Amino acid sequence: MSEHHIVVVGGGAGGLELASKLGRKYGSSDSVKITLVDRNLTHIWKPLLHEVAAGALDADIDGVDYRVQAAAAGFRFQPGELIAVDRESKTLTLAPICDDAGHEIVAARTLQYHHLVLAIGSVTNDFGTVGAAEHCYFLDSVKQAQKFHHTLMNTFLALQSERYPRPLRVGIVGAGATGVELAAELHKSAELIRSYGFDDFDLKQLEIVLIEAGERILPALSERIAAAASRELAKLGVKICVNTAVESVNKDGFVTRSGDFIEAAIKVWAAGVRAPNFLANFAGLETNRGNQLVVTDVLQTTRDASIFAIGDCAAFTQANGSRVPPRAQAAHQMADCVYDNIVRSVNGQSLKRFTYKDHGSLVSLSNYTAVGSLMGNLTRGSMMIEGLMARFMYKSLYRMHQVALHGYFKTLLYMLAQGINRRLRPRLKLH
Secondary structure, X not given: OOOEEEEEEOOOHHHHHHHHHHHHHHOOOOOEEEEEEEOOOEEOOHHHHHHHHHOOOOHHHHOEEHHHHHHHHOOEEEEOOEEXXXXXXXXXXXXXXXXXXXXXXXXXXXXEOOEEEEOOOOEEOOOOOEOHHHHOEOOOOHHHHHHHHHHHHHHXXXXXXXXXXXXXXXXXXXXXXXXXXXXXXXXXXXXXXXXXXXXXXXXXXXXXXXXXXXXXXXXXXXXXXXXXXXXXXXXXXXXXXXXXXXXXXXXXXXXXXXXXXXXXOEEEEOOOEEOOHHHOOHHHOOEXXXXXXXXXXXXXXXXXXXXXXXXXXXXXXXXXXXXXXXXHHHHHHHHHHHHHHHHHHHOOOOOOOOOOOOOEEEEEEOOOEEEEEEOHXXXXXXXXXXXXXXXXXXXXXXXHHHHHHHOHHHHHHHHHHHHHHHHHOOOOOOO
16 A cells, blocks of 8 residues: 555544545645544534424535535545454445335445454434333434434424424433533423424423433533533423432433433433444454543553544543543643644654643523533632523534534535525524
8 A cells, every 4th residue: 555544434523534635635645644434424513403303404415515524624535434444354244224214325345454443423322221222212323313303393283283282391311411402492492492393382382301310411511510501401391300210211201210200202321431342352452331442642542552542432441540531621632632643744843741730611591591611620619600691602612513524614604604694594493
C-alpha cells in the first residue's frame, strides 16, 4: 500500500469532524488518503435527536449528507457497516449492502489502512430490562427518532378522530439530559400542533411522565441545576417520578420494582448508554464492561498503536481516576487530539497526550428556557446559568460543531438560511 490510508469508522460528532479536518489537511495530497465509513448516508448531531423525535427538526433538510461533505472537505466516503478488522494485515471488512427487499446491491468489501480510528459512538443501555427492547423507543439514530415522530403524529391523528376519549400518556425512562430535553420538546410539539388543524386539542390531553431510578433528575449535574430544571418541567405539567426503578415493560406501560404500574401508550427508554455489543473483545482489542475500547493517554487502543478510538466508544481514564463522560464536547476534544497525533505520526513525530477539559453542561428545555453550568474545571468551581444566556450558550455548542465541519463562512450562511426557513417552513414537522 503505497499511499498512507487513514480510515475513520463512524460519522458522529467526533468522527465526522476528524474526517473533515484530515480531509482539508490532506485532500490534495497524493500520498495520504482519508476515508470515512458509516452505515447511514446522512449525519445529525446526536444531541439534537430529541428534536427530530418531537418534530422540531427535520432530518431530511437539516442533516449533513456524507457524500456532499466528503466532496467539500476532501475525504472519501464509503457507506457500510463494519463487521471485522484483521489487525495483522491491517484490513477492515464492511458488510454487504442490501435493498429494502433484502437483495444484495453492494458486496462485502475490504479496506486497507495505516491508521484506523473507531468513532462508533454509543447505544441506549436498557440494562437487560424485560420488554424494554420490544416496547420502547431508543433514540440512538435518526431512523429511530423519525420512527418515534411518525408514531407521535399518528397518535395525535387517531386521538382527534376519536374526539380524545382519554389523554395520551408518554412515558420516558431516564431523567438525564436526553429524557429531560425530550419531555420539554414534546410539550412544545403539543402546543404547536394546535396551529395545524388540531385546534380543538387541549394540552391536558397530553401527559408526560419522566421516570428516574435515582433520587433526582439530571443526576450527572449539580443539585441546583436539577432543581431549576424540575421547576421548569413542573410548570409544563410534566410528572416526575424519582426513586422509581422499572422492573419490566409491556405494551401498556411500565412495571416498577415496587410493584406499581405506570401506564403509557408511547414509551421511550433513555436511562443510560453503552458502546455497541459487537465491540466486546472486537478484533482482540481490550474493552471494559461497557464494551468501550480501552485507550492509552494518546487515544491509541492499548493493544494496537495503529488503531485509535474516540467519543462514546472510547474508555479514557483521567489522571484523577475518573472516566471521560460520553458527551459531545469529549468527542470534539478527542477528535482534535487524534487529528494532531495522526499528523504527527505521518511526519514521524512523537504523539501528544490527551487532556479532557470540562467546559460545563447545558440542558435545553425546548424554546422555554435552558439551564446548566459553565467553565467546569477551568475555574475553582462552576457557574450556573439559566434562561436566555443558557439558551444562547446551548445553541452555540451546535454552531461550534457546524464550524468544525463547514468553516465560519458556511456556518454563517446556514444560520441565515435557518432564519429564513423559520418564516417559510412550519415550526413543527407534521409527517
